[in-house]
Amino acid sequence: MYITICVIAYNEEQYIGDILDDIKNQDYNHNDMELLLVDSASTDKTPEIMRDFMEKNSTNFRKISIVKNPKKTLPCGWNVALSCYEGEAILKVDAHAKLPTSFVSKNVRDLESGEMVVGGRRPTIIKDDSNWQDTLLLAENSMFGSSIASFRNNPGKTYVKSIFHGAYRREVFDKVGGFNEQLTRTEDNEIHYRIRNAGFNILFDPDIVSYQYIRSSLAKMLKQKHANGFWIGKTLRLVPGCLSLYHFVPFAFVMAIIVTTILCLFTDWMAIGILTGIMWGLYCLLAIAMAILAVITAPRDKRHASAVLLPVLFFLLHVSYGLGTLRSFFMKK
Numbered sequence: 001m002y003i004t005i006c007v008i009a010y011n012e013e014q015y016i017g018d019i020l021d022d023i024k025n026q027d028y029n030h031n032d033m034e035l036l037l038v039d040s041a042s043t044d045k046t047p048e049i050m051r052d053f054m055e056k057n058s059t060n061f062r063k064i065s066i067v068k069n070p071k072k073t074l075p076c077g078w079n080v081a082l083s084c085y086e087g088e089a090i091l092k093v094d095a096h097a098k099l100p101t102s103f104v105s106k107n108v109r110d111l112e113s114g115e116m117v118v119g120g121r122r123p124t125i126i127k128d129d130s131n132w133q134d135t136l137l138l139a140e141n142s143m144f145g146s147s148i149a150s151f152r153n154n155p156g157k158t159y160v161k162s163i164f165h166g167a168y169r170r171e172v173f174d175k176v177g178g179f180n181e182q183l184t185r186t187e188d189n190e191i192h193y194r195i196r197n198a199g200f201n202i203l204f205d206p207d208i209v210s211y212q213y214i215r216s217s218l219a220k221m222l223k224q225k226h227a228n229g230f231w232i233g234k235t236l237r238l239v240p241g242c243l244s245l246y247h248f249v250p251f252a253f254v255m256a257i258i259v260t261t262i263l264c265l266f267t268d269w270m271a272i273g274i275l276t277g278i279m280w281g282l283y284c285l286l287a288i289a290m291a292i293l294a295v296i297t298a299p300r301d302k303r304h305a306s307a308v309l310l311p312v313l314f315f316l317l318h319v320s321y322g323l324g325t326l327r328s329f330f331m332k333k
Contacts, residue, residue, distance in 0.1 A: 004087030008077035010040035022099040075179035075187040098211040107167040119163025120208025131304040144290035185231035193242030229321035233328025254322030287311035
């Protein structure tokens with residue numbers, strides 16, 4: 001199979017070189033690989049790194065191309081790629097990813113078996129090893145701190161609603177069209193919703209593995225969660241059917257905090273105070289239990305004193321996400 005590997009990047013000078021090297025080291029026949037690089041109007045050295053890689057490796061692939069995405073956002077970048085890729089299938093890879101050498105070949109194996117859309121596990125990793133980064137990773141890897149998505153929590157080989165780093169046969173996008181450019185963060189949810197409605201199955205294969213680097217600081221992680229929550233709220237207005245109930249759990253939690261706080265301040269209902277206490281007690285117990293689970297299931301060298309802050313990190317991640325969703329409801333567009 002002639003397959004296109006597509007990487008979209010905006011100001012990714014710290015990561016783009018590594019992911020390109022990972023693609024270069026794939027064990028799949030490079031004569032059957034097109035590498036399509038999309039630069040989303042980067043202002044750092046990302047375009048220079050892309051050009052340097054293309055010049056040095058032009059004979060190592062069937063084709064290497066660099067195209068521009070002046071609109072900058074991911075869905076616009078994917079649509080640029082979909083308008084010009086040449087392969088029988090396209091494999092989407094994030095610039096913040098790390099790929100084992102067998103990543104492409106395992107995706108192609110499933111596509112050649114008759115599947116139309118495939119993907120696999122996507123564990124998160126850290127780029128710079130430190131005690132605090134290890135603790136942030138524990139928070140991100142926990143189901144309580146992230147989500148129940150299949151690519152995070154391996155359900156075994158099965159058909160699922162959505163995947164990360166997916167491989168798609170050309171016929172899929174020929175039928176469903178491109179990405180919704182109104183959605184900056186939830187474009188995968190929406191396109192997979194349309195893919196399923198068009199009658200295609202989405203295969204999750206745990207034998208396919210890629211890795212995603214987490215944000216390098218708590219501030220960046222909270223900013224990411226807030227933006228994710230914000231786009232969940234916007235997507236609810238545009239394409240509600242592509243979302244699941246779990247997307248709104250952080251919002252419900254934030255609303256519970258706001259409502260119970262207001263009622264406790266402005267009423268003297270004892271029942272409200274009791275319910276508020278029960279809510280906080282249950283949340284604290286669950287956060288502590290999930291923190292303990294995260295620590296005991298982690299490798300010994302990843303357990304640090306800073307892990308005692310995991311319940312606080314869970315709370316901050318949930319509130320940041322939930323406030324993002326709440327903020328989106330006050331936006332006109």
